Amino acid sequence: MIYKLIFRFSIEKLADYLKNDMFIIILFQYIQSTKLRxxxxxxVLQKNKIAYYLAFENLLNLSDKKNEIFETxxxxxxxxxxxxx
Numbered sequence: 001m002i003y004k005l006i007f008r009f010s011i012e013k014l015a016d017y018l019k020n021d022m023f024i025i026i027l028f029q030y031i032q033s034t035k036l037r038x039x040x041x042x043x044v045l046q047k048n049k050i051a052y053y054l055a056f057e058n059l060l061n062l063s064d065k066k067n068e069i070f071e072t073x074x075x076x077x078x079x080x081x082x083x084x085x
Contacts (some may be wrong), residue, residue, distance in 0.1 A: 018059065018063055018064075019064065019065075021065070022067065024063070024065065027059075031056070034054065036053075039052050
């Protein structure tokens, strides 16, 4: 059981997902539509709010597709608002 949980949330698995363009698109759409409200609304999640934002920042900045992602955002303002990034 423990192995299953460790594998489910492994960094290696996340790194593989980050190479998938569709995962990035779905992630951006999710963040745009939810505006991370759940983190702000739930007191349990608020104590680590900064960590969630830093994780997303790291996800973008450490991505192999960083330049492509930011160029796409700049060309299509409706993807994410400027104040988001």
